[in-house]
Amino acid sequence: MGPSPEVRAAHVAANEREYGEDYGRLRWLDPEAAAQAEETRREIVASCSGEVAWACGGTKPHYGPLSPGCAHCVAGTWSCLFVNGVCNARCFFCPTPQDDSGDPTTGQIAFRRADDYADFVGRFGFGGVSLSGGEPLLTLDRSLDFVRTVRERFGESVHLWVYTNGMLATDEAMAALAEAGLDEIRFNLHANAYRLDGVERAVRHIPTVTIETPAVPEEEARMQRLLPVLADLGVKHVNLHDLRVTPHNAGHMVRRGYTCLHGPKATVLDSELAALRLIRQAASDRLPLAVQYCCFAYKNPYQARGHRRRWCPEVMRPSETLSATGAIRTCAISASREYIAALVAGWEQAGVPTVAWSVQGKGDRVHVAPELLRGVDPAQATIALSYAIAATVAAPSYRFLPTKVRLNDRVEITVERRPQLANRVLPGEQVADFLLLADQRPGPAVIPAALADLAPFELLPEGLPPYY
Secondary structure (H helix, E strand, O other), rough: OOOOHHHHHHHHHHHHHHOOHHHHOOOOOOHHHHHHHHHHHHHHHHHHOOOOOOOOOOOOEEOOOHHHHHHHHHHOOEEEEOOOEOOOOOOOOOOOOEEEOOOOOOOOOOOOHHHHHHHHHHHOOEEEEEEEOOHHHHHHHHHHHHHHHHHHHHHOOOOEEEEOOOOOOHHHHHHHHHHOOEEEOOOOOHOOOOOOOOHHHHHHHEEEEEEEEEOOOOHHHHHHHHHHHHHOOOOEEEEOOOOOOOOHHHHHHHOOEEEEOOOOOOEEEEHHHHHHHHHHHHHOOOOOOOEEEEEEHHHHHHHHHHHHHHHHHHHHHOOOOOOOOOOOOEEEEEEOHHHHHHHHHHHHHHOOOHHHHHEEOOEEEEOOOOHHHOOOOOEEEEEEEEEEEEHHHHHHOOOOOEEEOOOOOOOEEEEEEEEEEEEEEEOHHHHHHHHHHHHOOOOOOOHHHHOOOOOHHHOOOOOOOOOO
């Protein structure tokens, strides 16, 4: 089920605001072309049915297994450290300027010392750690320090990988990274004109070599020819992305004449179709390397869920629960103190764990786990739902509730609780439908019309999104 007409209109309006003058210069799909493009996509997907698996609610098609690093991303146990913000490549699709030579950062948190970052990894239980940029090999000594420190601290319990454009992938650099404990290295082929010399060197030293590159429409034929070559070299995984349109790169997208898709962020139709055809080719030829499509439709909701789940426990209150999207869900019952006391007595008598409810204020309000909403008399109580998300910030804004988390005697980080929807009254006749919505199992989503406003907080999207 795709977004409602109202949500689509909101996406279009937001895209128009974000891209400003470039919005009118970009090529957008009209309804007829969108229908034709969706039919083309259906044909591609159908032609590789049985050979391709679909992870994460059908948003991540892959031939062959996901890499260990990608598995951590899917599980929400991945931390990406941007070890620098400078790059020696000039990729037309780069979403942001690469001109920041500041400290390594993740989630707005700066880490000058590798030991502090290792404390962060341990405190939040990450099982996968990557170094990105910029270009990590431009600051090789810094990158080696972080890789070595994390490896020494956590041994084989953490999977470590680095992203690179490959321009500085010398034998010495690859050997040094391997010695420091690197498990995997990922090459953006387009950034280095599809040269494979760095890839060849990496295969000699590093256990897992992956290609991670956008599916550039003009280079689809080249990638088709390269897939068997990469397999012969010993590359184990190819991760393809769709091109994303940002205010920084929109001019390039205009000049290349790409067809753009509306959504929470604009993406390139031609790129998605190229990625799916490359997966189909790998499956058809039964190549001995895995190929997956890691698209914005996966990254936007599923990576966000992983981050939220990581920070939410720091700011959650007793009896609050996490939704499937990683949002903090508060179910509040307001009634007379006598009625609340009677509810609590009934739960105690039934042996309901005390973590499932928390009496608030003067005893006339109680926060409960969703299942305790069953049996509440709507004539005597008001039920209201609220949602919030958690995020790390460089410094507290004090617009939201901050929580300090001390990593060591040098570093503390701030997690903010950000309200998203407050005190949405749930009439008694909607309780049963809400409980079904909050307990969705994998498969086609069932969204009662009266609860459509809650769906973004309760349900992750299924499948590749419709074109519009």
